[in-house]
Amino acid sequence: MFLWERIDNSWYGTFGDHVMKFSTSYTHNRNCNNNNKNNDIQFDSYPEIKGWERKVFRLDDDIKAILSTLSNDDLVSKTIKKYPGLRLMRQEPHQCIFSFVCASNTSILMIRKMLKNLSKKFGREVTFDGKVFFTFPSVNSLNKATMNELRSCGVGYRAKAIKAVAKYIVSGNLDIDYLARISYQDAKEELLKIYGIGNKIADCILLFSLEKLDAFPIDIWILRALSRHYRWLFNENENRFKMTERITMNQYKILSASLRNYFGKYSGYAQQYIFYYIRESAGKKW
DNA sequence: GTACAGGCAGTAT
């Protein structure tokens, strides 16, 4: 999702070594037959994957059931009504892992910059739709990269983590399919073994690429939302946390357990709505 | 020039 961008009236994004595109045709075409509605969305990709939108936009989820379940919470219910089209996106696992490794301690703008630079340097150049794109770098290419090459992409001290993760995966220590099958807790334990991956980044990877809809990533924005709207959810013992500041590993565990217990198996969707709500209310332009 | 973005690892307590 970091690498999606709008060009003219279409959106382009990368999913591993594929380039995706979708466009909405608002203009009325008098030649079109009655089967084509004006607001139809066209999906395309290169190399072509038929029906990729089902995977990426999670059309396989029972969204009615999910939104209905989450509507038990006042704030989430309000946010669903305000932003009815907001969805979770499914990302290519390796891309997701490196994206969130880059995401530590920096802004979304900077994350996009880092990932674009990495793609340009280590990805494959692809011409699609008359435009030049770069696929997301393979784990192998990142593993072979030198520290200086990585740093030239503006990732700073994250270069060390990128190398560590790439080496870990290339060495065969991470079985993505296995992680996607096992429980949230077990998969998280595996991810936390890797240098550069902590609680928040692990939760993002689990939610966005490893099918753990019960993951609830807690970042500074979520902490602000909790502090403002969910103090009632935590008991006195936990309430002593200054939730607008950084939290320790143990505090993260306690908050995470409470939130996952409260929101249930679709906690990740709840997190997305809360995250979007709190950033919008802060006037963030993404 | 400074503040800010904002998560992880390492070390001291």
Place this chain on the structure above:
DNA sequence: ATACTGCCTGTA
């Protein structure tokens, strides 16, 4: 278990 610190880099 918590408190505190350093960390690249670009934008405002």
